[in-house]
Amino acid sequence: MRSFIFATLPARVIFGAGSLIQLPAELHALKAKRALVLCTPEQRGLAARVSDILGAAAVGIFDRAVMHVPVETAHEACQVARSLEADCAIAIGGGSTIGLGKAIALDSSLPILAIPTTYAGSEMTPIYGITEAGLKRTGKDLRVLPKTVIYDPELSLGLPVHMSVTSGINAIAHAAEGLYSHDGNPITKLLAEEGIAALGRALPQLKQHPQDPAARSDALYGAWLCGSVLGSVGMALHHKLCHTLGGTFNLPHAETHTIVLPHALAYNATAAPEAMSRIARALNASNAPSAVYDLAQQNGAPIALRDIGLKAQDLDRASELVMQNQYPNPRPLERAAIRALLQNAFDGVRP
Numbered sequence: 001m002r003s004f005i006f007a008t009l010p011a012r013v014i015f016g017a018g019s020l021i022q023l024p025a026e027l028h029a030l031k032a033k034r035a036l037v038l039c040t041p042e043q044r045g046l047a048a049r050v051s052d053i054l055g056a057a058a059v060g061i062f063d064r065a066v067m068h069v070p071v072e073t074a075h076e077a078c079q080v081a082r083s084l085e086a087d088c089a090i091a092i093g094g095g096s097t098i099g100l101g102k103a104i105a106l107d108s109s110l111p112i113l114a115i116p117t118t119y120a121g122s123e124m125t126p127i128y129g130i131t132e133a134g135l136k137r138t139g140k141d142l143r144v145l146p147k148t149v150i151y152d153p154e155l156s157l158g159l160p161v162h163m164s165v166t167s168g169i170n171a172i173a174h175a176a177e178g179l180y181s182h183d184g185n186p187i188t189k190l191l192a193e194e195g196i197a198a199l200g201r202a203l204p205q206l207k208q209h210p211q212d213p214a215a216r217s218d219a220l221y222g223a224w225l226c227g228s229v230l231g232s233v234g235m236a237l238h239h240k241l242c243h244t245l246g247g248t249f250n251l252p253h254a255e256t257h258t259i260v261l262p263h264a265l266a267y268n269a270t271a272a273p274e275a276m277s278r279i280a281r282a283l284n285a286s287n288a289p290s291a292v293y294d295l296a297q298q299n300g301a302p303i304a305l306r307d308i309g310l311k312a313q314d315l316d317r318a319s320e321l322v323m324q325n326q327y328p329n330p331r332p333l334e335r336a337a338i339r340a341l342l343q344n345a346f347d348g349v350r351p
Helices: 019-029 041-057 071-083 095-108 161-179 186-208 213-232 237-249 253-271 273-282 288-298 312-323 335-347
Strands: 012-015 035-038 058-062 088-093 112-116 127-132 135-140 148-151
Touching: 012 019, 012 213, 019 041, 019 088, 019 112, 019 148, 035 041, 035 071, 035 095, 041 058, 041 088, 058 071, 071 095, 071 127, 088 095, 095 112, 095 127, 095 253, 127 237, 135 237, 148 213, 161 186, 161 213, 161 237, 161 253, 161 273, 161 288, 186 213, 186 273, 186 288, 237 253, 237 312, 253 273, 253 288, 253 335, 273 288, 312 335
Parallel strands: 012 148, 035 058, 035 088, 088 112, 112 148
Antiparallel strands: 127 135
């Protein structure tokens, strides 16, 4: 076995159906008394439920979280937190809301308590992303890592099937790239394969039975593991592509990950055979890129970038942006091959 370094991130995880009721005790453990609750406009009802559970410890709700964390929204949320003298932010929702919480933490060092209702996995990472002037800037800072994460599968029962599938494949992307990360290790590989397998079992079941509590629990468990991989090792081409497409062209985050992943895997397949073998095994398939594509297509997710808002004339610009700022990837970045990858993802070709 080759030498490796494994660094454990500080995290406290509460997992289980009905675990939202433990929120007041967890807030107390953080020594916080004035919590600002964050959500998207669509999840205002869930935020109000959190506020009711906390009573006087909830000092307000900020319900304007949006995709890709525009810098203007981040500044507004920080100002609200300061005006309310909040000493903690509670982010309930998916990657957009948790990303907003991270932006507040980056600016103010307020502790974040995350309550995920999707499978994005952002809550397990010190990675943040903020979009300014059409470009998404990402970075790592331990200040943005949520201090506590409450995983309550009951909160995801209402997540529409379409969003469940794309969010789940978004999580799979974290684990898949973790398997060929330049700084991966045997521990993160175990987490990655188990996370992919859990989501591979859960998503087809949720397509047939969206209210299945066991499948919801499996999906959230898989998302936790995949997010832990994302927080522990570096990502590669797939995440660079998705940050470029999302931040510059304002494409929906989970759908973009879902569409791009099989093509990014196909690009790296010959350079990362062990990773491809593990992904295929986790999905009970023989070919990793095709298995991920089929998981999306057979469960109703979009498979072509042209169907989620990208224009054909955007492809050249996207490939140019991806080629900037080289970073570790199993296969070197080749301009013509990247352009072909984006074309295949645009057309929805099965790899």
